[in-house]
Amino acid sequence: MAGQGLMNPYFGSTASSLTSNLVDQIERYRLGITHSPMAMQHTIPGFHGDFIKGPHLPPGFPMNTKPDPRIKVRLENENLWNQFDKFCTEMIITKLGRRMFPTVKISITGLEPSTKYFVLMDIIPADDSRYKFQSKEWVVAGKAEPHLPGRLYIHPDSPASGAQWMRHPVSFQKVKLTNNNLDQQGHIVLNSMHKFQPRIHIVAANDILSLHWGIYNSFTFSQTQFLAVTAYQNDRITQLKINNNPFAKGFRENGQLRSKKRAGGTSPPACEITSSSPEKTPSEECCVDKRKRPNSVGSSHDIEEMDDRPGSSMSVEKDLVDPDEKVDIEGPATPASFLRPVRSSPSPFLPSTRPPVKSEGIDQSAIVSSLVPSVTSPLPSTDSSLKLLTPPVTSSSGSTGNIPILPHDPGLLSSHQHCLTSYGGPVPPNSAPMLYPHIYYGHIVHPAVYLGRTHPLPLPPLPSPHSTSSVLDKAARDMYGYPYLRHHAPHPPSLLAGPPRPIPMHGYSYALQHQVPANL
DNA sequence: TCGGCTCCCACGTTTGAAAGGA
DNA sequence: ATCCTTTCAAACGTGGGAGCCG
Numbered sequence: 001m002a003g004q005g006l007m008n009p010y011f012g013s014t015a016s017s018l019t020s021n022l023v024d025q026i027e028r029y030r031l032g033i034t035h036s037p038m039a040m041q042h043t044i045p046g047f048h049g050d051f052i053k054g055p056h057l058p059p060g061f062p063m064n065t066k067p068d069p070r071i072k073v074r075l076e077n078e079n080l081w082n083q084f085d086k087f088c089t090e091m092i093i094t095k096l097g098r099r100m101f102p103t104v105k106i107s108i109t110g111l112e113p114s115t116k117y118f119v120l121m122d123i124i125p126a127d128d129s130r131y132k133f134q135s136k137e138w139v140v141a142g143k144a145e146p147h148l149p150g151r152l153y154i155h156p157d158s159p160a161s162g163a164q165w166m167r168h169p170v171s172f173q174k175v176k177l178t179n180n181n182l183d184q185q186g187h188i189v190l191n192s193m194h195k196f197q198p199r200i201h202i203v204a205a206n207d208i209l210s211l212h213w214g215i216y217n218s219f220t221f222s223q224t225q226f227l228a229v230t231a232y233q234n235d236r237i238t239q240l241k242i243n244n245n246p247f248a249k250g251f252r253e254n255g256q257l258r259s260k261k262r263a264g265g266t267s268p269p270a271c272e273i274t275s276s277s278p279e280k281t282p283s284e285e286c287c288v289d290k291r292k293r294p295n296s297v298g299s300s301h302d303i304e305e306m307d308d309r310p311g312s313s314m315s316v317e318k319d320l321v322d323p324d325e326k327v328d329i330e331g332p333a334t335p336a337s338f339l340r341p342v343r344s345s346p347s348p349f350l351p352s353t354r355p356p357v358k359s360e361g362i363d364q365s366a367i368v369s370s371l372v373p374s375v376t377s378p379l380p381s382t383d384s385s386l387k388l389l390t391p392p393v394t395s396s397s398g399s400t401g402n403i404p405i406l407p408h409d410p411g412l413l414s415s416h417q418h419c420l421t422s423y424g425g426p427v428p429p430n431s432a433p434m435l436y437p438h439i440y441y442g443h444i445v446h447p448a449v450y451l452g453r454t455h456p457l458p459l460p461p462l463p464s465p466h467s468t469s470s471v472l473d474k475a476a477r478d479m480y481g482y483p484y485l486r487h488h489a490p491h492p493p494s495l496l497a498g499p500p501r502p503i504p505m506h507g508y509s510y511a512l513q514h515q516v517p518a519n520l
Numbered sequence: 521t522c523g524g525c526t527c528c529c530a531c532g533t534t535t536g537a538a539a540g541g542a
Numbered sequence: 543a544t545c546c547t548t549t550c551a552a553a554c555g556t557g558g559g560a561g562c563c564g
């Protein structure tokens with residue numbers, strides 16, 4: 001086992017201090033110190049991810065900030081999802097975290113082969129309601145509980161080149177769902193008896209820090225909506241899970257002997273919903289020789305067939321050609337490799353290189369620790385490689401300070417303002433409108449709107465280098481609120497006027513992945 | 521009383537280490 | 543000495559059921 005210092009801070013098994021520092025850095029940028037990524041919504045009405053040009057992309061928006069319309073995403077196990085969706089999919093959430101089944105498994109096309117991408121997933125509320133299972137069906141039982149700030153699950157193989165992402169289907173089977181608000185494992189926190197919608201984001205970014213000014217190509221698949229439950233309500237869903245999830249094999253025909261034993265022979269009948277053309281289950285797909293491991297001879301072929309089995313991940317690491325690519329994929333990347341500049345030619349969809357930022361003197365540990373409690377120590381000032389990749393330091397007045405509060409590119413600024421004004425009214429001059437941009441349905445909105453205030457927050461004065469902490473504290477309060485829970489925001493009128501898409505967006509936090517990627 | 525939640529159980533799957541063979 | 547295969551056990555993931563709690 002490599003020492004802690006060699007573990008990839010996001011994909012390794014431990015949360016090292018460097019991990020914390022990275023998360024700290026990320027949170028700083030996310031909190032509005034630099035502008036947020038633009039997110040464009042790709043709705044998936046059918047088979048393929050369909051790019052839809054949002055009305056929120058103003059004319060004159062800089063070319064390199066547009067999502068890449070060539071990127072397509074296909075839901076690989078769509079048939080399985082459809083089977084579940086027919087009966088309203090339920091996902092168990094537990095205190096310690098439970099995997100999703102079915103898992104979100106996608107194939108991606110249209111990426112730049114040599115460009116590095118992050119593939120991310122988050123789960124957002126599908127609507128504003130709480131549900132109950134009554135008379136064998138789900139009915140609305142009231143208004144939704146407040147949703148905690150979401151967590152962004154970074155696929156453990158990120159970042160990888162476009163060629164690698166496109167080589168194999170990408171599976172999010174390691175994602176775990178929990179109802180534990182205090183979860184420190186990086187699992188996605190959901191409310192029970194609420195409906196949720198997973199989303200996939202593809203971001204061209206060389207490193208984790210670049211994520212925050214990368215362009216988010218976002219995709220949703222309507223059939224992947226599910227209800228979070230602590231115990232299955234619908235027997236049909238239970239049977240589908242048992243029949244299709246290899247881990248639940250013990251509850252199939254043979255395994256039900258146990259149920260008979262326990263229940264005195266009153267075992268339920270075998271699956272009554274088996275599809276007429278049931279999708280090949282993962283266990284069936286790999287039943288030839290389950291003991292054959294991916295690193296055995298002929299593994300690349302096996303992996304492809306076994307990719308849907310539990311425990312396997314995207315298998316791009318198995319047939320790498322370019323040794324340089326191997327660094328980022330095959331082993332747990334070292335922090336140095338994680339942060340180092342990448343030699344590959346810049347993509348037209350990658351943002352321009354940005355000058356370094358000085359982050360000394362910003363005490364944000366309290367802010368970050370509310371999201372990632374393991375964050376404790378400040379970034380080592382000797383880490384010059386990190387500085388190379390940090391975002392610009394630019395204030396609205398054009399002076400350089402400790403905190404970049406406005407986009408470096410004037411074109412970006414006007415675009416962001418355009419987005420903001422469409423919700424919160426005109427941005428007063430001499431204000432800091434870009435301090436806390438957020439994404440909402442693929443729009444960037446002012447946090448005042450996000451937090452449900454009818455008017456924008458009283459805008460803070462332009463932060464000076466001396467008022468750094470207070471501004472950041474305010475950003476954290478505005479974003480997450482103290483106490484932690486707060487009521488949901490009503491949807492902005494401009495959103496309600498559009499096509500129905502009742503998916504409230506929330507601020508991101510970042511999930512620390514404690515699991516080592518499979519097959520490593 | 522009841523719905524929701526947590527904990528524990530038995531069972532199947534996955535995974536990595538060790539042993540053995542080519 | 544190296545590589546590959548096989549074996550084995552621990553860890554992990556699963557749904558069910560009992561019991562607790564508000």
